[in-house]
Amino acid sequence: MLKITIWNEFLHERQNPVVTAIYPDGIHKALEKNLGPYFAPQEATFTTATLDQPEHGLSEERLANTEVLLWWGHLAHDQVSDAIVERVQQRVLNGMGLIVLHSGHASKIFRRLMGTGCMLRWREAAELERLWVVKPGHPITDGLAADYFEIPAAEMYGEHFDIPDPDELIFISWFQGGEVFRSGCTFHRGKGKIFYFRPGHETYPIYHQREVLLVLANAIRWAKPCGSNYTHDARHVPQPLNPWN
Amino acid sequence: MLKITIWNEFLHERQNPVVTAIYPDGIHKALEKNLGPYFAPQEATFTTATLDQPEHGLSEERLANTEVLLWWGHLAHDQVSDAIVERVQQRVLNGMGLIVLHSGHASKIFRRLMGTGCMLRWREAAELERLWVVKPGHPITDGLAADYFEIPAAEMYGEHFDIPDPDELIFISWFQGGEVFRSGCTFHRGKGKIFYFRPGHETYPIYHQREVLLVLANAIRWAKPCGSNYTHDARHVPQPLNPWN
Amino acid sequence: MLKITIWNEFLHERQNPVVTAIYPDGIHKALEKNLGPYFAPQEATFTTATLDQPEHGLSEERLANTEVLLWWGHLAHDQVSDAIVERVQQRVLNGMGLIVLHSGHASKIFRRLMGTGCMLRWREAAELERLWVVKPGHPITDGLAADYFEIPAAEMYGEHFDIPDPDELIFISWFQGGEVFRSGCTFHRGKGKIFYFRPGHETYPIYHQREVLLVLANAIRWAKPCGSNYTHDARHVPQPLNPWN
Amino acid sequence: MLKITIWNEFLHERQNPVVTAIYPDGIHKALEKNLGPYFAPQEATFTTATLDQPEHGLSEERLANTEVLLWWGHLAHDQVSDAIVERVQQRVLNGMGLIVLHSGHASKIFRRLMGTGCMLRWREAAELERLWVVKPGHPITDGLAADYFEIPAAEMYGEHFDIPDPDELIFISWFQGGEVFRSGCTFHRGKGKIFYFRPGHETYPIYHQREVLLVLANAIRWAKPCGSNYTHDARHVPQPLNPWN
Numbered sequence: 001m002l003k004i005t006i007w008n009e010f011l012h013e014r015q016n017p018v019v020t021a022i023y024p025d026g027i028h029k030a031l032e033k034n035l036g037p038y039f040a041p042q043e044a045t046f047t048t049a050t051l052d053q054p055e056h057g058l059s060e061e062r063l064a065n066t067e068v069l070l071w072w073g074h075l076a077h078d079q080v081s082d083a084i085v086e087r088v089q090q091r092v093l094n095g096m097g098l099i100v101l102h103s104g105h106a107s108k109i110f111r112r113l114m115g116t117g118c119m120l121r122w123r124e125a126a127e128l129e130r131l132w133v134v135k136p137g138h139p140i141t142d143g144l145a146a147d148y149f150e151i152p153a154a155e156m157y158g159e160h161f162d163i164p165d166p167d168e169l170i171f172i173s174w175f176q177g178g179e180v181f182r183s184g185c186t187f188h189r190g191k192g193k194i195f196y197f198r199p200g201h202e203t204y205p206i207y208h209q210r211e212v213l214l215v216l217a218n219a220i221r222w223a224k225p226c227g228s229n230y231t232h233d234a235r236h237v238p239q240p241l242n243p244w245n
Numbered sequence: 246m247l248k249i250t251i252w253n254e255f256l257h258e259r260q261n262p263v264v265t266a267i268y269p270d271g272i273h274k275a276l277e278k279n280l281g282p283y284f285a286p287q288e289a290t291f292t293t294a295t296l297d298q299p300e301h302g303l304s305e306e307r308l309a310n311t312e313v314l315l316w317w318g319h320l321a322h323d324q325v326s327d328a329i330v331e332r333v334q335q336r337v338l339n340g341m342g343l344i345v346l347h348s349g350h351a352s353k354i355f356r357r358l359m360g361t362g363c364m365l366r367w368r369e370a371a372e373l374e375r376l377w378v379v380k381p382g383h384p385i386t387d388g389l390a391a392d393y394f395e396i397p398a399a400e401m402y403g404e405h406f407d408i409p410d411p412d413e414l415i416f417i418s419w420f421q422g423g424e425v426f427r428s429g430c431t432f433h434r435g436k437g438k439i440f441y442f443r444p445g446h447e448t449y450p451i452y453h454q455r456e457v458l459l460v461l462a463n464a465i466r467w468a469k470p471c472g473s474n475y476t477h478d479a480r481h482v483p484q485p486l487n488p489w490n
Numbered sequence: 491m492l493k494i495t496i497w498n499e500f501l502h503e504r505q506n507p508v509v510t511a512i513y514p515d516g517i518h519k520a521l522e523k524n525l526g527p528y529f530a531p532q533e534a535t536f537t538t539a540t541l542d543q544p545e546h547g548l549s550e551e552r553l554a555n556t557e558v559l560l561w562w563g564h565l566a567h568d569q570v571s572d573a574i575v576e577r578v579q580q581r582v583l584n585g586m587g588l589i590v591l592h593s594g595h596a597s598k599i600f601r602r603l604m605g606t607g608c609m610l611r612w613r614e615a616a617e618l619e620r621l622w623v624v625k626p627g628h629p630i631t632d633g634l635a636a637d638y639f640e641i642p643a644a645e646m647y648g649e650h651f652d653i654p655d656p657d658e659l660i661f662i663s664w665f666q667g668g669e670v671f672r673s674g675c676t677f678h679r680g681k682g683k684i685f686y687f688r689p690g691h692e693t694y695p696i697y698h699q700r701e702v703l704l705v706l707a708n709a710i711r712w713a714k715p716c717g718s719n720y721t722h723d724a725r726h727v728p729q730p731l732n733p734w735n
Numbered sequence: 736m737l738k739i740t741i742w743n744e745f746l747h748e749r750q751n752p753v754v755t756a757i758y759p760d761g762i763h764k765a766l767e768k769n770l771g772p773y774f775a776p777q778e779a780t781f782t783t784a785t786l787d788q789p790e791h792g793l794s795e796e797r798l799a800n801t802e803v804l805l806w807w808g809h810l811a812h813d814q815v816s817d818a819i820v821e822r823v824q825q826r827v828l829n830g831m832g833l834i835v836l837h838s839g840h841a842s843k844i845f846r847r848l849m850g851t852g853c854m855l856r857w858r859e860a861a862e863l864e865r866l867w868v869v870k871p872g873h874p875i876t877d878g879l880a881a882d883y884f885e886i887p888a889a890e891m892y893g894e895h896f897d898i899p900d901p902d903e904l905i906f907i908s909w910f911q912g913g914e915v916f917r918s919g920c921t922f923h924r925g926k927g928k929i930f931y932f933r934p935g936h937e938t939y940p941i942y943h944q945r946e947v948l949l950v951l952a953n954a955i956r957w958a959k960p961c962g963s964n965y966t967h968d969a970r971h972v973p974q975p976l977n978p979w980n
Contacts, residue, residue, distance in 0.1 A: 142473070361679050365724065401730070405868060422731050479612075482612070
């Protein structure tokens with residue numbers, strides 16, 4: 001069973017009635033409920049965690065039992081404790097998958113893993129977004145019916161998006177108002193896989209949309225830990241190999 | 246069931262008693278037999294094809310029923326018909342996985358997909374090869390016990406290996422005699438995934454070695470077709486979207 | 491002096507009065523004339539070559555004296571001889587820079603170097619194109635005044651563009667009609683640098699536009715041959731190094 | 736004139752007579768002196784800075800007047816102030832080139848820009864290192880006479896090197912004792928170019944070796960600031976473009 005934790009700062013939903021109407025129990029609970037049907041029985045198990053919990057809900061034990069972590073934050077990036085950010089980073093380097101959602105681009109954990117500012121242009125004008133698939137054979141696009149899908153009303157994010165070149169660029173968004181954006185990007189840090197996915201503004205029902213959920217379910221499977229049994233220790237290896245004797 | 250075809254030129258094994266002793270039924274049959282145990286029952290089905298068969302065993306129907314193709318060739322690259330190479334290329338662009346083995350670096354199909362000469366240095370001196378994992382979280386390395394594995398006697402391949410920069414570099418080989426080599430490389434062409442894997446010289450029992458088989462089984466799973474339902478047609482799209490009306 | 495050759499099939503300009511009006515002496519001559527001022531005196535020397543010349547103007551001697559080749563073609567890709575394509579490919583692998591313009595995406599030389607179909611969506615609707623800079627520290631963007639520039643009337647090219655993942659993605663185009671496109675891409679093949687640049691449809695005066703010329707001049711400088719004195723020969727190296735004795 | 740600053744912690748040279756003998760005035764002064772002849776008159780100007788200076792010699796003014804910064808540290812990474820590290824990072828994001836030398840892999844600035852641990856295996860056994868060129872057309876390799884060069888006695892660094900996949904892999908080292916290492920790697924962060932170069936252990940005269948100096952001079956030229964006039968601000972852009980009216 002793939003162990004998934006959905007982290008949410010859970011503030012907008014308790015402050016803004018527009019958001020409450022869309023996500024009455026919070027974005028984290030909506031994602032948990034909506035993603036469930038995209039997994040087979042016994043394939044995945046979900047937990048949620050929020051900013052206001054002790055250790056933001058991300059204790060050592062919780063992270064040790066998380067294989068893929070989803071991260072949604074916006075208003076309160078600065079309230080996330082540096083110690084927890086450090087803990088999440090180490091867990092990623094040791095193999096945990098991390099899916100950074102929408103305004104999570106400016107979260108401490110994403111910026112720390114990227115090494116850059118991760119800023120961008122933005123505008124809230126309920127405009128049309130078209131996400132074009134630029135890597136159509138990638139597992140994260142599995143099952144999408146066509147070469148793009150649309151979000152009818154979205155916040156705009158535009159380039160330049162100040163990230164390192166992604167390891168793989170999966171989606172590029174077109175916005176009605178004249179901008180483009182690298183909306184689906186993969187990165188690898190240590191043994192961990194990271195997927196940044198742009199859609200998800202709190203005032204639009206984006207996490208109720210089928211294509212968005214399909215992409216997230218694909219990304220969760222893609223990000224699950226795997227690989228060699230290597231661990232990230234620095235190692236002094238005093239003896240050279242002498243294959244000639 | 247994942248449909249796998251193993252292609253082999255099948256010449257060395259019928260010409261050189263040293264090779265016959267290691268691969269009495271051919272490299273293709275040895276791979277088929279040795280890879281089987283790395284898959285669950287009902288997970289995969291294997292077929293083989295060889296140069297001397299009609300259409301080199303790669304009819305339209307056979308390719309349509311192949312999800313991952315393994316390719317071993319050395320002496321007779323030039324005898325592979327251009328029409329079949331074209332057919333394999335189109336099948337890769339439309340999603341079939343391709344695993345190119347050892348001396349397949351100089352095959353028509355690999356050179357055509359790469360666009361470069363794909364040549365390298367080489368030496369046959371039965372020397373020690375160590376394959377270092379440089380991407381330890383990659384699914385192709387899944388289950389390897391340590392950060393390297395060794396092949397006790399190998400033909401040397403050395404840089405410069407004239408390929409495009411790989412999309413992912415998984416293994417780098419160290420050779421006793423002073424060379425290094427990018428031994429495990431992934432590429433994407435169209436919707437197809439390609440893995441080049443260096444080990445496999447015909448005069449050493451390399452396709453009987455556990456780590457080599459584990460990597461190949463991982464690579465086969467990694468290379469299976471997936472992704473969006475996009476097909477590679479050129480498309481004239483006369484009508485622009487006018488989202489403002 | 492950097493030696494630049496501009497190749498053009500030179501057909502539209504002699505067949506279509508709209509094109510003749512914009513490029514009376516051909517796209518090649520317009521580029522030669524318009525790019526000149528972007529180089530210092532004694533920095534660069536230009537020559538042109540066209541399809542109807544012997545060997546398409548690309549003799550062994552001409553190519554040996556070309557450090558960067560620009561390529562514009564559209565109607566007559568199939569009329570370019572395979573032998574000349576092979577010659578250009580080998581020259582690229584040995585270090586010559588290649589700049590592929592607009593409809594050159596479907597040229598034999600580009601498809602051969604990419605290994606893919608290189609096809610895309612298209613529409614002629616004289617629509618607005620905005621080229622966003624996604625790699626703002628790259629020398630090809632040197633001197634651009636802002637994070638995008640516009641072409642007021644362009645043919646649309648849209649994703650999916652069937653190329654290998656570019657080594658560097660420099661520009662993404664936004665089109666009024668709803669599409670995006672990876673408009674400025676670098677590739678390396680052998681020792682040669684390749685830049686694909688989308689703008690340049692024959693019925694619009696795009697090669698008279700300042701930003702387009704600036705990008706091309708930057709790309710020419712970026713693509714000039716450099717590097718180690720390595721040559722692409724396959725090499726049998728019989729003697730191992732034994733550093734232990 | 737290209738403005739270069741060479742930063743060195745400058746401790747080994749004052750503590751260990753072996754190092755003092757090789758670098759009597761410090762690694763920074765040796766680099767300054769030895770790199771000079773690789774630049775034309777009026778091409779470059781050098782300054783040095785060390786840990787023990789106020790602000791480690793990296794005042795706002797000094798950094799504003801630095802186009803490429805070289806960084807050598809080993810014993811005292813933790814003594815570099817976080818405020819200065821932050822300042823250097825911001826300067827890199829805004830375009831300054833950064834060349835990280837040898838044990839600088841574990842420096843605060845490199846780890847912060849990479850987002851990973853940046854650790855590796857190591858051994859001091861004065862063994863032979865061969866640096867193989869794997870990207871022979873790259874400007875950083877310009878002028879190297881062959882496809883590899885050797886350092887007769889080196890500290891070993893081995894994989895796995897815990898860095899993000901480099902944007903470009905230029906050199907792979909072979910070590911006598913059985914390891915390989917990605918010894919020359921480029922990265923881009925913001926508008927800044929970064930080159931990590933492995934050679935340079937303090938107890939061997941590596942920064943007196945011709946090939947090493949040639950590579951560093953090439954890397955300095957490659958890393959100089961360039962590109963569009965974009966600056967890394969987050970930008971709220973309230974007005975969409977409406978190209979249809």
